Amino acid sequence: MSNRNTIATARVHAGHGTPRSMTPSPLFLALMGAMFCPTAFGADLGSATAPTQSAAVSVGEVSAAAAAESYLGSAQAQSLTQKHNFNSGQSIKVLGKEQIAAAGPLGGSAQALSYAPGVGVTSYGNTGATKNSISINGIKQGYGGFSGGQIDDGSLSVTFDGVPMVDPGTGLWESPQVPQTGILQGIKLTYGPGNPENRWYNNIGGQIDFVPLQPTAKPGGDIKLTYGNYDSKNIVFNIRTGSIDGWSTIIAGGAGSSQSYRQSPDGFNNPSYSYAWFLKTRKTFSNGDFSVGAYLAKGSGYRPVPIPVNPINGVTLTGAAGSPLYSQTTTGFYSSLPKGIWYKQDSNSTWLIYSKLNVALDKTWGLHNMVWYRYGHRLHFHYNNYGLGNPSNLYEYNNPHDAVYGDKLWLSAKLPYNDVSFGGYFLNSRYNTRNAFYNPADGGTRFVPNAHYRSDYFDQTFLAAFLQDRISPLSNLHITPGIRFINLQTHYTPAGQTDFAQAYARYPKNDQGQLPAANTSFTKVEPSVDFNWQPLHWLAVFASYAQAYKEPQFGGGGGLFQKKAPIYNLEKGADYNAGVKVHFDNAPYLHHFLATASFYHLHYTNQYIPLYDANGNYIGDANGDSIYQGVNIAIEDDILYNLHVFANANFEKATFDHYVTSGVSYDGLPVSNVPNKTFNIGASYRYYLSGILLKPSLWYQYVGAQSLFDNNAGAPSTTKMPGYGTVNLGLHGTVPMQGSVPMLKTVDFSVDILNIANNHYNEFEYITGGGLLGGDSAGQILALPGAPLTVYGSISAHF
Numbered sequence: 001m002s003n004r005n006t007i008a009t010a011r012v013h014a015g016h017g018t019p020r021s022m023t024p025s026p027l028f029l030a031l032m033g034a035m036f037c038p039t040a041f042g043a044d045l046g047s048a049t050a051p052t053q054s055a056a057v058s059v060g061e062v063s064a065a066a067a068a069e070s071y072l073g074s075a076q077a078q079s080l081t082q083k084h085n086f087n088s089g090q091s092i093k094v095l096g097k098e099q100i101a102a103a104g105p106l107g108g109s110a111q112a113l114s115y116a117p118g119v120g121v122t123s124y125g126n127t128g129a130t131k132n133s134i135s136i137n138g139i140k141q142g143y144g145g146f147s148g149g150q151i152d153d154g155s156l157s158v159t160f161d162g163v164p165m166v167d168p169g170t171g172l173w174e175s176p177q178v179p180q181t182g183i184l185q186g187i188k189l190t191y192g193p194g195n196p197e198n199r200w201y202n203n204i205g206g207q208i209d210f211v212p213l214q215p216t217a218k219p220g221g222d223i224k225l226t227y228g229n230y231d232s233k234n235i236v237f238n239i240r241t242g243s244i245d246g247w248s249t250i251i252a253g254g255a256g257s258s259q260s261y262r263q264s265p266d267g268f269n270n271p272s273y274s275y276a277w278f279l280k281t282r283k284t285f286s287n288g289d290f291s292v293g294a295y296l297a298k299g300s301g302y303r304p305v306p307i308p309v310n311p312i313n314g315v316t317l318t319g320a321a322g323s324p325l326y327s328q329t330t331t332g333f334y335s336s337l338p339k340g341i342w343y344k345q346d347s348n349s350t351w352l353i354y355s356k357l358n359v360a361l362d363k364t365w366g367l368h369n370m371v372w373y374r375y376g377h378r379l380h381f382h383y384n385n386y387g388l389g390n391p392s393n394l395y396e397y398n399n400p401h402d403a404v405y406g407d408k409l410w411l412s413a414k415l416p417y418n419d420v421s422f423g424g425y426f427l428n429s430r431y432n433t434r435n436a437f438y439n440p441a442d443g444g445t446r447f448v449p450n451a452h453y454r455s456d457y458f459d460q461t462f463l464a465a466f467l468q469d470r471i472s473p474l475s476n477l478h479i480t481p482g483i484r485f486i487n488l489q490t491h492y493t494p495a496g497q498t499d500f501a502q503a504y505a506r507y508p509k510n511d512q513g514q515l516p517a518a519n520t521s522f523t524k525v526e527p528s529v530d531f532n533w534q535p536l537h538w539l540a541v542f543a544s545y546a547q548a549y550k551e552p553q554f555g556g557g558g559g560l561f562q563k564k565a566p567i568y569n570l571e572k573g574a575d576y577n578a579g580v581k582v583h584f585d586n587a588p589y590l591h592h593f594l595a596t597a598s599f600y601h602l603h604y605t606n607q608y609i610p611l612y613d614a615n616g617n618y619i620g621d622a623n624g625d626s627i628y629q630g631v632n633i634a635i636e637d638d639i640l641y642n643l644h645v646f647a648n649a650n651f652e653k654a655t656f657d658h659y660v661t662s663g664v665s666y667d668g669l670p671v672s673n674v675p676n677k678t679f680n681i682g683a684s685y686r687y688y689l690s691g692i693l694l695k696p697s698l699w700y701q702y703v704g705a706q707s708l709f710d711n712n713a714g715a716p717s718t719t720k721m722p723g724y725g726t727v728n729l730g731l732h733g734t735v736p737m738q739g740s741v742p743m744l745k746t747v748d749f750s751v752d753i754l755n756i757a758n759n760h761y762n763e764f765e766y767i768t769g770g771g772l773l774g775g776d777s778a779g780q781i782l783a784l785p786g787a788p789l790t791v792y793g794s795i796s797a798h799f
Helices: 026-035 053-063 082-087 097-101 108-113 501-506
Strands: 091-095 119-123 132-136 139-141 156-160 184-191 206-212 220-228 232-240 247-258 272-285 288-302 342-360 365-384 395-398 401-415 418-432 435-438 456-474 477-494 518-536 539-550 571-587 590-612 618-640 643-661 677-685 687-689 692-703 706-710 715-721 724-736 746-754 762-767 781-785 790-798
Touching: 082 091, 082 571, 082 590, 091 590, 091 618, 097 184, 097 643, 108 119, 108 132, 108 184, 119 762, 132 206, 139 156, 590 643, 643 715, 715 762
Parallel strands: 156 206, 706 762
Antiparallel strands: 091 184, 119 132, 132 139, 184 206, 220 232, 220 790, 232 247, 247 272, 272 288, 288 342, 342 365, 365 395, 365 401, 395 435, 401 418, 418 456, 456 477, 477 518, 518 539, 539 571, 571 590, 590 618, 618 643, 643 677, 677 692, 687 692, 692 724, 706 715, 724 746, 746 790, 762 781
């Protein structure tokens, strides 16, 4: 599927990435004032992402000598095109609506990502409301509360419409922050750190760009209703105003709920729900554009406890002697513990507001600026009386939050053989680790906990400045050297004594933040280079090298600053990517064909690996040095005008050069939870039947074997979880309605059948240390089962 028909072809003087910023200056302050009075820059030209022909010519004349392409301020939308991918020296994968739909109407953003090569996804639920752990070429992001194996967590950047979404304090992004895929235009993945102009503060393994639907030139709207197994319900919509005096606005949103496929014997169905709302308005004027966006999202779901693969002595369904042994073979593959003795509700929410400005200063220079504010909140409410007899930490109320604001300024110039861009950004972040363990029977509350508690603050300032130059000595050869300078400042303040004053007076030793206030500051240089050579108009050879740094994660159960002194080096990634791209547009049988094959090698050093017990308490740490290498292959095409196909594959080897914990070396062992291969292939065929456009689809997804993490040893192991695959079917129909109902263009219906063979498989396993379920479970394997056969039915209307 091609994105060309949904993206405008006009250009505003801009560059290949998101706007950048520097620390405030007189020029910046003047521009900030102009941002809130954009009409001062020139006359209106109408249009948002699809301007009229006259507007395209006018804006094109302004930008002809400017930096690079951008679709009316939406560089993110422009980056989804096959042409952009083909011309890039980076390894890129774009997921269009066809592949996003393969995740199902309730699958959420994380499940959609699993259709990119080299991406692994693990979850305890079947919708976008529940959390996931995501890996790209073995490097991980997000977490689902899984024990162990999250060795390089937080080393992937995530943006929404170009705005960074990752908490700088923990380095983590939660997938429920983008729970509704119906508001997305596409998803772009960059493998490796990428070019300096597009890089944020944790791009060691790559970047995920979620691109929402954009304002359009013409008005319209869509609405879609879905119902499926486990009482799954969802609604998603968008309304577009079209261009009105140069302003164009879109409002989009969705909400849904579902029960889990894992249910307890007392009938508790581990429900979940999510919602997301998005607003963006864009003003186009003679020499650029200005836009304002706002986004609000939340996902909340109960998290079933992992289940033993095989029965274990002393591990029963209720935790009491005489109850059936709790395991996949004794109580059922999808069983879970009763809510009366164990439950965990996990909610993640975020909201952000941002503005962007793109201005052609003259025929050579362009300027871009983005200002944003983001607030993230997590609520983790846990009840655990499984075989414990009313313990002091019966309840856990974990409600950390982070608030981030920043500015990014970027200047670009179009020179005879160079596209130069330089600029930078600053951001300020405050992260609060607040958590409370308590038991009401002993007089404890979440405000005055009588077990462990913490409330520590991490105030951070990140500064970055970059310079890069896309050099084109020949029309078919492009070399992009770049350099980035970063400064990372962290100030730690323990606040348990003040935020939990009554608890501290009674139980001072229960405060997990036991070290005094501290500060750190790091300054580093990140060099990079990529090249793209096109010996034939349809063939590109590309390669890239980049270095990137990030702060280790902190903030949970102790760890850095709280129980371990902040003596560490920044984590470092050195990444190589090289390969070929083949692109045909409107050739015989290759109508929108793009194939990419690339080899990658990432050396990840100075890894800080915190280790925790089943109750989230810090128990130690490890030092790691790992190597990830493999091959990614991606193919997509419309072989016939009505036949669309895609295929993605990854083959990987990930090992530790160095892994030491408690003085024991585990050098040479495989990195945990990294599949040795992933593969998916799909096809859809469109044809008319009695005036109705039908599109049957068939796709297959396979995840290979992966090594488990051993919580008992606090280290990787050679024990493997077997691979698994699912076969999926879909049928989509479009009924024309023009002339029948005013303003209604078409009505669509669809049926999606996921895992049609009802394959029983585990998508995550680990070796437990015994603290979660007790009994003789230490050293045994616990699992999270993947979803069984699931059927969804949807109906939608397009106006």
